[in-house]
Amino acid sequence: MLKKELDEEATKRLKNIAGKWYDQISSATIPYISLPTRTKKNIEYDENSEVWKYGNRETVRSASSAKSALHLLKMAHVVGFLKNQIADNRSSTLREMYYISEGWKRAKFSAQDESNMLVEDLEIITELSREAFHLRPEEDGAAIYGPLRIKEQTRRGEKIIHCQEDVGEAGYPIPNNVNNLELIDHDAKFVIAMETGGMYARLMENGFDEEHNAVLVHLKGQPARSTRRVLKRLNSELGLPVVIFTDGDPWSYRIFASIAYGSIKAAHMSEILATPGAQFIGVQPSDISNYDLPADKLTEGDIAALKAELTDPRFDTEYWRKEINLQLKLGLKSEQQAFASRGLDFVTKDYLPDRLSEMGVI
């Protein structure tokens, strides 16, 4: 959707919320909102979209109680603020909006959590992401390096940038609102997203992007929303396979799961944030034994996290059960940079090509 259309759509949906309240009052109904219940129990796997979404349980907030009336008052303030912000072509962070509520008297937020939650409610009601309301995340997007040309609509005009030719070694940094981003053309075969900056720089230095026509993405740990949205779009708009390369420990497997299946916290956004086709390339527990990688002992926390993953529906596949059980048996974890023990080229000349052809990507 173009920015102008998205702005109009977002404004329409915000006004709809107020419109419903107006109609409720007109027909002598106490105004209310209803929302899916946001608990772990109300998360279901959606076969069609292959992601985890909220189920059918609903919570109703009616102005018949003082507490809920105050909640609706705050929502009304936020809806008004966002509508004006879109009209003025301004943007703000969640933190700024929290401070702006200082001027809303009784509707002032008492904590950042409260305003964050309210914005998530609006996302669910409108079925739009907060970025559509010009709410900027604080967190930075990741970096991209590879044979891809993008067009970014910035406040200083359109910029067309080739993510190899027009950027420095740190790559093209993903802006926090990827609605302003167009993927123009590319010469890529697949996308490889990496957990650490060390590995991102290693692939770049070794020319892996050129040799394999790969788009390198640096996740910077648990990826920001904008990064997950770009991965999703590279996959769905350009049809590029996406593989995820992380450390070999339970926390890193969760990075993969949040990319591939979405998270409970943002289950309402799964369809735009998750990339169900994303594949895990490694570090696999079996790599630790097969390649005799330098490894550290699993901590008690690691073991508990691995066991929790064995009961997590997102890891309920033969592949993950086998790998996680193997890791528990080995009692070891390894980092992606541990491949350096076999020389700086091993990861790009041997490990990744082998895994990619095993997975059918190259």
Added chain:
Amino acid sequence: MLKKELDEEATKRLKNIAGKWYDQISSATIPYISLPTRTKKNIEYDENSEVWKYGNRETVRSASSAKSALHLLKMAHVVGFLKNQIADNRSSTLREMYYISEGWKRAKFSAQDESNMLVEDLEIITELSREAFHLRPEEDGAAIYGPLRIKEQTRRGEKIIHCQEDVGEAGYPIPNNVNNLELIDHDAKFVIAMETGGMYARLMENGFDEEHNAVLVHLKGQPARSTRRVLKRLNSELGLPVVIFTDGDPWSYRIFASIAYGSIKAAHMSEILATPGAQFIGVQPSDISNYDLPADKLTEGDIAALKAELTDPRFDTEYWRKEINLQLKLGLKSEQQAFASRGLDFVTKDYLPDRLSEMGVI
């Protein structure tokens, strides 16, 4: 220094270390190295360079004990590895080097700390930064947005990039080795470095860089080495004043101090990492009362940190004593985004211009 010259110089200084051992052995002396003692007691203020450096105390490590002999053996391996890495025009992270030591038998590092410390020793001995040996930091540099044109020598050739015209809204990301960066030309009056991404985006959205010919730098919390080096170079090479804009709490004042005066951990690098002329713009404790900013109560940890700063030589000025004592009296701290309580334009239309003219920058 050009890359080629720096490579030659780094190689020469690495060989010098081995050369000294050779001479020691030739003259029947047990080989040793001597280094400044790296403790808080051996840090002194250097009037000339206006930064904190190591004093005259020395520690000698001689191969006459098994432990020190092993240390010299590890250093010899590292010197050899780095010399080859420079010759091959490769680079690696500290983490990769740690894993590479797996192949060094008895000289294998037992922990990452040990190899990090050894690299810092080499920095002190050679008076060069680790980047000169092609050791890449894991941590990312910050982003720059403003009227500045740079030239980056990348593995894919030279890239000339204007940090407003040729970049997206996320700016130009500073590469992890700023030795490869040349500051070509600019149309800037000063540099403003900000702690949070929210404030960086605020100044950009409000056109602060255009209105005041300012170079915006996003520090991303405690700034990486590459970010501090770029601030230093913007100040010393281009003669631009540098102002630091952080939250109003003791941890943020330390961000300022590490930029302006350097840190104990990297006292040997102060001359290339510190910007003694950098000025603190805010959030000042006096701003909290003057502007009636939304504020949080100081925690016990905050109070202890403020008291520690009162005895820290880096904060031993009339300005800081007054501000820190005021903050202890108020019992409050504020974030930079708290200015949003006065509207999204207040910070760029009122606060910053007032402070900048007070400070004599504009």
